Amino acid sequence: MIEMQDVYKTYRNGVTAANGLNIKIDAGEFLYVVGPSGAGKSTFIKMMYREVRPTSGTITINGVNLSKLRDSKVPLLRRNIGVVFQDFKLLNTLNVYENVAFALEVIEEQPSYIKKRVMETLELVGLKNKARMLPTELSGGEQQRVSIARSIVNAPKVVIADEPTGNLDPDTSWDIMNVFEEINMRGTTIVMATHNKDIVNTIKHRVVAIEGGRIARDQQKGDYGYEA
Amino acid sequence: MTFASVSAVTVTLLLVGVFFVIMMNLNNVATTIEEDVEIRVHVDVAANEQDREALGEQITQLAGVKTVQFSPKDKELDNLIESLGTEGEAFKLFEQDNPLNDVFVIKTTEPTDTMEVAEEIEAFNYVATVKYGQGKIEQLFKIINVSRNVGLALIVGLLFTAMFLISNTIKITIVARRREIEIMRLVGATNSFIRWPFFLEGLWLGILGSLVPIAAVSSAYYYAYGIIEPKLKDHFIQLIEFDPFVYQLSAILIIMGAAIGIWGSLMSVRKFLKV
Ligand SMILES: Nc1ncnc2c1ncn2[C@@H]1O[C@H](COP(=O)(O)OP(=O)(O)O)[C@@H](O)[C@H]1O
Ligand SMILES: [Mg+2]
Numbered sequence: 001m002i003e004m005q006d007v008y009k010t011y012r013n014g015v016t017a018a019n020g021l022n023i024k025i026d027a028g029e030f031l032y033v034v035g036p037s038g039a040g041k042s043t044f045i046k047m048m049y050r051e052v053r054p055t056s057g058t059i060t061i062n063g064v065n066l067s068k069l070r071d072s073k074v075p076l077l078r079r080n081i082g083v084v085f086q087d088f089k090l091l092n093t094l095n096v097y098e099n100v101a102f103a104l105e106v107i108e109e110q111p112s113y114i115k116k117r118v119m120e121t122l123e124l125v126g127l128k129n130k131a132r133m134l135p136t137e138l139s140g141g142e143q144q145r146v147s148i149a150r151s152i153v154n155a156p157k158v159v160i161a162d163e164p165t166g167n168l169d170p171d172t173s174w175d176i177m178n179v180f181e182e183i184n185m186r187g188t189t190i191v192m193a194t195h196n197k198d199i200v201n202t203i204k205h206r207v208v209a210i211e212g213g214r215i216a217r218d219q220q221k222g223d224y225g226y227e228a
Numbered sequence: 229m230t231f232a233s234v235s236a237v238t239v240t241l242l243l244v245g246v247f248f249v250i251m252m253n254l255n256n257v258a259t260t261i262e263e264d265v266e267i268r269v270h271v272d273v274a275a276n277e278q279d280r281e282a283l284g285e286q287i288t289q290l291a292g293v294k295t296v297q298f299s300p301k302d303k304e305l306d307n308l309i310e311s312l313g314t315e316g317e318a319f320k321l322f323e324q325d326n327p328l329n330d331v332f333v334i335k336t337t338e339p340t341d342t343m344e345v346a347e348e349i350e351a352f353n354y355v356a357t358v359k360y361g362q363g364k365i366e367q368l369f370k371i372i373n374v375s376r377n378v379g380l381a382l383i384v385g386l387l388f389t390a391m392f393l394i395s396n397t398i399k400i401t402i403v404a405r406r407r408e409i410e411i412m413r414l415v416g417a418t419n420s421f422i423r424w425p426f427f428l429e430g431l432w433l434g435i436l437g438s439l440v441p442i443a444a445v446s447s448a449y450y451y452a453y454g455i456i457e458p459k460l461k462d463h464f465i466q467l468i469e470f471d472p473f474v475y476q477l478s479a480i481l482i483i484m485g486a487a488i489g490i491w492g493s494l495m496s497v498r499k500f501l502k503v
Contacts, residue, residue: 049414072419079416089411106417154415 001027001189002048002158007057009043009213017043018054019213025191027157030184032200033193034224035210041193044210045162048191049081050074062157079107082151082159082188086166088143090135090150096122097131100149107154117153125149125179141172148179152188159183161192165199177203200224230433233393237437237488240386241481245445247379248477254372256468261368265339267346267360270329275354280330283354287332290348292341297333304328329356340369387488394433394492398426402500409500419501426493434489435482442478449474 002025009018017040025031033041046052047059050066059066062080069077090099097118104114122128125145135143144164151159161180165173177199184190194200200207200223207222208215217225269287271280288296299307305328309316322328336345346360402409412422450470457467 075413075416075418077416078414083414089407089414091408091411102411103415106412106415106421108421150411150415 001025001029001062002191003058003060004047005058005060007047007054007059009040009047009052009054017213018047018057021057021213021215023208023215023218025189027189028184028187030180030190030205031192032205032207032222032224033191033210034195034200034207034226035216036226039210040213041210042162043213045160045191045193048158048160049078049083075107079154080156080158082148082154082156084144084147084151084159084161084164086163088135088140088147088167090143090146092135095132095134096127096138096146099135099146100153103150103153117155118149121149121153124152124182139172140168141175144168144172144176145179148176148183152183156188158189158191161190163193163195165194165196170198173199197224197226230397233390233397233492234433234437236386236390236393237434237485238440240383240390240488241438241441241485242444243386244383244484245441245477245481247383248480249445249449251372251376251379252473253467254375256466258368258372260466265335265342265360267334267336267342267349267358269332269334269349269358270356271332272354272356273329275330279354283352284332286352287334287349290345292336292338292345293334294337295335299331299333301326301328301330304331387484390437390488391492391495394430394489395496397433398429398493398496401429402426402496406500413501422501423494423497426497427490430489430491430493431486432489433492434485434487436485437489438482438485442481445481446474446478 002023004021004023007018007021008016010016019040021044033044035041043052047054047066048061050069054067057067061077064077066077091102094102100118100121101114104117109117119128119131122131125148127142127145127149130138130142135146138146144167148159148164159180164180165176168176173196180190180192181203204221207217207219207225209217209225269283271283275283284296284298287293305319305322305326308328309319312319334345334349336342342360346358349355350358409422453467453470460466
């Protein structure tokens with residue numbers, strides 16, 4: 001499903017954030033990406049949706065070789081990948097419903113399909129009754145649910161999350177994890193960078209530890225492995 | 229900022245319009261005069277009939293010569309007497325002993341070649357004098373060329389200014405909608421979909437900026453035509469007629485406005501859509 005072969009990335013300032021990455025992620029897997037700050041977790045994740053292009057090496061997603069992918073085809077790639085961030089990235093002038101619908105409107109889906117899909121998705125993340133509220137009227141956890149809803153509304157095969165619980169308190173973080181579990185249960189592959197030791201050690205999944213741009217550890221049902 | 233960019237287009241196109249009207253009319257005058265440009269070659273009195281025919285043949289062979297007409301000195305005298313009216317009667321005395329020369333009247337294919345052809349003819353045998361436009365035509369051409377170049381440089385500079393102002397205006401809209409664009413790219417909107425509203429904004433700014441110049445130049449030309457044209461009636465010079473000239477000019481201005489606007493918008497969006 002996702003495969004990296006000898007992937008290197010050196011930024012223009014000379015920092016090498018990926019230093020020979022090799023990994024294979026199967027369809028339906030749930031993968032934690034852990035490691036110290038500045039280790040290259042975000043770079044690893046950004047290369048998957050081609051926000052960052054590797055200096056060398058091959059990345060394949062759903063059989064598509066990203067280095068051979070033309071710029072004009074990148075939007076099509078992204079329609080198959082959902083992305084969630086620590087800071088939610090919602091549009092504060094739009095309500096919950098509109099924020100989620102936005103993702104389908106800008107890829108020019110049919111209005112009737114948009115309505116149906118958005119309501120289904122809001123139900124899945126537990127926000128059906130708050131559809132008319134603005135992001136500023138919601139708690140952090142609820143805002144992150146909106147952001148997750150937006151990432152999965154187009155039914156992508158993969159959801160990539162970069163520290164999705166980084167801004168949330170522990171209780172809310174567990175709620176958000178349950179949403180990801182639910183999505184994974186329905187067959188979607190999940191790649192999640194996180195610093196949350198309790199969650200990684202409790203909800204057991206494959207753990208990949210990145211240190212200095214290299215994969216230092218790759219463990220099925222692994223531990224967080226660092227002091228909090 | 230919006231006002232500034234629209235005014236920049238307005239000022240630019242106003243100058244383009246005025247410049248265009250003047251250049252086209254000057255060109256028109258020049259073309260009218262060009263048609264009258266001829267070279268008159270006075271044949272030396274010492275030349276006999278054979279020499280004269282040889283000279284005519286030589287001139288005809290020259291590159292760039294369109295027509296060569298022979299005008300014998302008797303006809304030249306008749307023309308002179310006729311052109312002077314009653315005062316010309318005095319010259320009738322000369323009919324017995326004509327002091328004028330035989331003349332070859334030459335027209336060139338390209339009026340701008342006149343000077344060159346004239347110089348070549350001067351070197352031929354049995355040529356007394358060569359006369360042509362006396363430098364006035366050349367001066368007019370020079371003036372037209374210089375003003376054309378100055379005007380073009382000015383307009384190109386203004387076009388760039390207008391384009392940059394429009395591109396800056398749009399950049400402000402883009403920055404205000406930065407997060408929206410970021411999300412659109414994230415969820416897989418195509419670049420053309422993202423670009424479209426900014427493309428339209430640039431187009432509107434450009435077209436909006438072309439309206440005042442079109443109205444101003446059209447009405448100014450209409451009034452100027454009404455005032456100037458009657459005064460030129462007696463001369464061989466003419467202004468270009470209002471219809472269809474002004475409509476064509478308006479079309480050019482609106483297209484230029486739209487082009488500046490679109491160009492500005494594409495310039496400003498490009499950077500934000502780099503992968
Ligand atoms: N756009 C960039 N330009 C230059 N250096 C960058 C850029 N993004 C990240 N880096 C550097 O690359 C290294 C890895 O960063 P990142 O992938 O964000 O790590 P992590 O997410 O694990 O904290 C860091 O040293 C960071 O400063
Ligand atoms: Mg990071």
